[in-house]
Amino acid sequence: xxxxxxxxxxxxxxxxxxxxxxxxxxxxxxxxxxxxxxxxxxxxxxxxxxxxxxxxxxxxxxxxx
Amino acid sequence: xxxxxxxxxxxxxxxxxxxxxxxxxxxxxxxxxxxxxxxxxxxxxxxxxxxxxxxxxxxxxxxxxxxxxxxxxxxxxxxxxxxxxxxxxxxxxxxxxxxxxxxxxxxxxxxxxxxxxxxxxxxxxxxxxxxxxxxxxxxxxxxxxxxxxxxxxxxxxxxxxxxxxxxxxxxxxxxxxxxxxxxxxxxxxxxxxxxxxxxxxxxxxxxxxxxxxxxxxxxxxxxxxxxxxxxxxxxxxxxxxxxxxxxxxxxxxxxxxxxxxxxxxxxxxxxxxxxxxxxxxxxxxxxxxxxxxxxxxxxxxxxxxxxxxxxxxxxxxxxxxxxxxxxxxxxxxxxxxxxxxxxxxxxxxxxxxxxxxxxxxxxxxxxxxxxxxxxxxxxxxxxxxxxxxxxxxxxxxxxxxxxxxxxxxxxxxxxxxxxxxxxxxxxxxxxxxxxxxxxxxxxxxxxxxxxxxxxxxxxxxxxxxxxxxxxxxxxxxxxxxxxxxxxxxxxxxxxxxxxxxxxxxxxxxxxxxxxxx
Numbered sequence: 001x002x003x004x005x006x007x008x009x010x011x012x013x014x015x016x017x018x019x020x021x022x023x024x025x026x027x028x029x030x031x032x033x034x035x036x037x038x039x040x041x042x043x044x045x046x047x048x049x050x051x052x053x054x055x056x057x058x059x060x061x062x063x064x065x
Numbered sequence: 066x067x068x069x070x071x072x073x074x075x076x077x078x079x080x081x082x083x084x085x086x087x088x089x090x091x092x093x094x095x096x097x098x099x100x101x102x103x104x105x106x107x108x109x110x111x112x113x114x115x116x117x118x119x120x121x122x123x124x125x126x127x128x129x130x131x132x133x134x135x136x137x138x139x140x141x142x143x144x145x146x147x148x149x150x151x152x153x154x155x156x157x158x159x160x161x162x163x164x165x166x167x168x169x170x171x172x173x174x175x176x177x178x179x180x181x182x183x184x185x186x187x188x189x190x191x192x193x194x195x196x197x198x199x200x201x202x203x204x205x206x207x208x209x210x211x212x213x214x215x216x217x218x219x220x221x222x223x224x225x226x227x228x229x230x231x232x233x234x235x236x237x238x239x240x241x242x243x244x245x246x247x248x249x250x251x252x253x254x255x256x257x258x259x260x261x262x263x264x265x266x267x268x269x270x271x272x273x274x275x276x277x278x279x280x281x282x283x284x285x286x287x288x289x290x291x292x293x294x295x296x297x298x299x300x301x302x303x304x305x306x307x308x309x310x311x312x313x314x315x316x317x318x319x320x321x322x323x324x325x326x327x328x329x330x331x332x333x334x335x336x337x338x339x340x341x342x343x344x345x346x347x348x349x350x351x352x353x354x355x356x357x358x359x360x361x362x363x364x365x366x367x368x369x370x371x372x373x374x375x376x377x378x379x380x381x382x383x384x385x386x387x388x389x390x391x392x393x394x395x396x397x398x399x400x401x402x403x404x405x406x407x408x409x410x411x412x413x414x415x416x417x418x419x420x421x422x423x424x425x426x427x428x429x430x431x432x433x434x435x436x437x438x439x440x441x442x443x444x445x446x447x448x449x450x451x452x453x454x455x456x457x458x459x460x461x462x463x464x465x466x467x468x469x470x471x472x473x474x475x476x477x478x479x480x481x482x483x484x485x486x487x488x489x490x491x492x493x494x495x496x497x498x499x500x501x502x503x504x505x506x507x508x509x510x511x512x513x514x515x516x517x518x519x520x521x522x523x524x525x526x527x528x529x530x531x532x533x534x535x536x537x538x539x540x541x542x543x544x545x546x547x548x549x550x551x552x553x554x555x556x557x558x559x560x561x562x563x564x565x566x567x568x569x570x571x572x573x574x575x576x577x578x579x580x581x582x
Contacts, residue, residue, distance in 0.1 A: 036492045037455075043488050044456055047475045048468060050483060052083070056467055059081050059474060061214040062090050062164035063294055 067345035067402040068229050068313075070338035071515055071555055072179045073536075074170045075223035076186055076323060077162060078479070079214060083205035090164035093206055095148045097166055098159055100200050101193035102151035107528060114524070115143060116150035116158065117533040117540065125304035126291050127238050127314075132302065133291065152534050156511030156521035157182065159189065165220055166190060166208065171517030172227075172536075172555055175406030176335035178512050180327055181499050185507035187479045194480070210323045211477035212280035213263060215470055219284040221293065222323040223301075226316045226337065227555055232345040233314035237300060241289060245358070247349035249288065249299060251340045251389050252320065253362045254382040256282065258418040259333035260366065261322035262446030264453070264473045265465060274367055275464035276431050276453075278446045280322045282366035288358050293319055299358055307536040309553040316341065320362070325477060325486035327498045328443040332418060335411035339393045346402045349392060352376065353385055368427075383423060390415050418444065431464075442496045445486075449476050452485060519550075519558030522567045523576075530573040541573040548577055 080090050080097075088096070102108050118141065126132035141149075150160040156171030168186035173179040190208055197206060213219050236244045260278035267283035277283070290298030301317040308315070318337075324330035343349050354375040355361045361372045361382075370382040390412070397408045405411070421438025425447070428434055433441070433451055440447040453469055462468060478484035481491055489495045511521030523531060523539045532542035540549045552558050570576040 036494060039492065040452075040488065040494070041455070044452070044472065044485070047483055047485065048471060051471050051475065054083075055081075055471055055474075056215065058083060059079070059214050060216045061079050061218045061220060063218040063220065 067232075067342045068227065069174055069403050069556065070341050070405070071172050071174055071227040072176070072334055072338065073172045073225045074179055074183050074186075074334075075221070075225070076168045076170075076183060076210065077220040077222070078166045078168070078190060079209040079211055079220060079477075080165050081207045081209065083207070086204050088204065091161060093204065094161040094164060094166045096201065096204070097190070097193045097197050097206065097208075098151055098161055099148065100196035101159060101189065104192070104196045105153070107151055107153075107524075108147075109529070111529050113143070113147075113533070113542065114152055114528055114531050115146045115533040116152060116160065117535040117538060120305070120307060120535055120537055122305045123303060124291070127233075127302045127304040128289075133304070152520075152524060153189075154511070154521050154525035155182075155185065155508060156517030156524075157186065157189075159186075159193070166193075171511045171521065172515040173512045173517075174514045176331050176338060176411065177407055177498070177503075178507070179334050180330040181503045182507045182512070183330060184327065184499065184504045188504065189508055191479055207483065208479050209474060209477040210325065210479055211261065211474065212322055213267065213284075215265075215474075217267060219267075219281060219297075221281070221319050222321045223293075224318040224321055224334065224337065226318070226341055227308070228314045228316050228341065229345055230310065230312055230314050233316065236344060237289075237302065237316070242354070244300060244344075245288070246352050246354045248340065248344055249358050250353035250355055250385050252299060252318065252337070253355060253358050254365055254372075254385045255333060255336065256322070256362075256365055257382055257386060257422055258415075258444055259321060259324065259329055260444075260446040261324060261329075261477075262449040262473075264469050273465060276450060277366040278368065279362075279366040281320055282362045285320060285359055285362055299362065308555050313555065322445070323477070324445055326443060326445045326448065326495060328414065328496055329445050331498050332411065332414045335405075335407060336389070336393070336415055339396065339405055339408065339411060340389055342402050342405060343392060343396050346396070348396050348399075348401065349389075351388060351392075353380070353388065383419060386415075386419055390419060439496075442494065445476075448486070448489065448495060449473065452476065452489075513560035516552040516555050516558035518560045519552060519563055522563065523550075523573070526567060526570075527573045527576070541577070543574065548573070550577070550580070 080094055082093055107114060124134040152158050158169040160167055170182035170186060173182055187210060194208060256279040261280045263277050263280045266274040284297050285299060286296045287298040289300050289302050290296055291302055299320050301319050303317050306313060306315045356373040356375050365382045371379055372382055373379050394412055397412060421440045424437050425440060426435040432454055441451040453472055456472060475483060476485040481487040511517040520539060530541050532547055533540045537552050538549050540547055566579050570579055
């Protein structure tokens with residue numbers, strides 16, 4: 001997968017076009033997608049802001065499985 | 066011949082408390098569980114519904130007493146039992162494990178149902194959070210469905226698969242080479258599509274590890290073993306089968322990541338069901354024994370897909386998965402073994418994921434260069450990588466930046482107002498395989514095709530009559546006597562068998578009388 005490793009991965013099969021149609025495909029238009037991505041960027045900024053400075057330190061878990 | 070690969074999931078959630086409220090995480094988790102139990106009427110006066118720990122043997126090893134640990138059984142008071150546990154009418158258990166909330170799904174026959182039940186768990190805990198906020202608005206708790214806190218602690222996603230006693234004994238006790246040859250290579254490389262992705266590594270590394278496919282890989286140190294909190298094994302050998310152990314065994318897998326993506330979760334469980342069924346039916350003949358499975362687990366997580374086999378050959382992790390897929394296709398056409406629910410869809414998604422991974426191109430700095438199969442919409446580790454790349458672009462952020470770690474964690478926040486995955490889903494930026502209605506149903510009702518149906522119906526209809534309950538028993542308090550109904554066959558106690566009985570009986574005494582008749 002990683003470009004530097006690409007040559008090490010033997011390719012047995014080529015992807016087929018019908019494989020793509022056989023799975024759930026995106027029905028979002030490019031204009032709508034652009035809008036959603038802008039909203040995503042805003043959401044990410046909001047997430048950062050809300051998390052606060054102590055977030056990572058406070059996240060420490062008590063282990064148990 | 067194999068038996069259906071019934072599956073149950075134990076999902077351990079991270080609990081984050083903002084600020085110091087004088088509560089320990091254990092207390093906060095118990096508050097959460099009880100807020101939900103109260104809301105659902107499971108703490109009404111006179112209701113006991115205790116969790117029965119009598120059948121839990123976490124220190125017994127399937128390989129015999131030499132491998133196990135000697136420990137005294139802890140006695141827990143009724144008050145503490147109720148503080149920690151609640152068992153729900155959907156057949157699930159919601160409880161506090163050590164210091165975090167845990168949701169154990171009811172037993173499911175299909176991967177699709179298992180994912181729906183796991184997703185129902187997310188919504189139940191979200192509702193518990195809302196109930197907790199009503200009771201204690203000052204307590205700022207957030208819940209995350211992930212597997213690492215970036216401070217050396219991991220909490221798991223545990224899978225439990227029903228196996229027939231004889232092949233389980235053969236593969237995991239008498240002849241573990243068989244498991245090493247035929248099952249371990251699959252489970253080690255399964256992260257290619259089932260990994261949840263994470264930034265960095267658990268211990269500082271030189272050179273720095275920017276990103277890994279799996280959240281859990283860094284925490285594994287053994288192939289077989291009993292532990293779950295240190296020296297974690299790829300195959301957990303706990304002897305605790307929760308069924309008639311002469312006929313059934315439980316395979317307890319603790320190495321999976323928690324998936325937010327329905328596609329990844331479905332493929333993870335579905336492919337494992339097929340591989341285990343092939344293992345039971347002796348359908349896996351190729352020897353893919355890895356030279357060092359633990360090292361291979363970490364290598365794959367770090368995008369080093371070239372793996373060494375015990376016989377000296379090298380093979381890519383993708384080709385190992387291709388080999389299993391090729392056999393699975395043959396197996397599903399062969400008519401050997403019971404029919405696997407949604408087998409065709411599992412195979413189709415498996416092929417799609419492997420083709421997509423083969424075409425996925427990443428730069429040396431882990432930029433997504435090409436994703437022709439849109440795995441960003443389907444596999445958690447790719448989706449998360451894409452999100453992080455999106456934020457890093459133009460900001461010149463290093464991979465060990467704290468900001469990126471916040472995004473990594475917030476991807477798994479279960480609340481839509483803060484959770485990155487849930488935001489993506491609400492915007493249609495990730496693909497789904499389930500309907501909301503399917504998930505909602507799993508909040509209310511137990512799966513109809515396993516013993517979970519019987520357990521769930523007892524809780525729904527007679528909560529005040531139940532003294533104790535666990536996976537394999539329902540115990541009623543009839544005043545002068547306690548009556549236990551064993552559920553030792555996990556494939557019995559289904560809706561088909563008992564719907565009519567539950568419709569006709571007014572209380573648990575009548576239920577027992579009808580069963581006896």
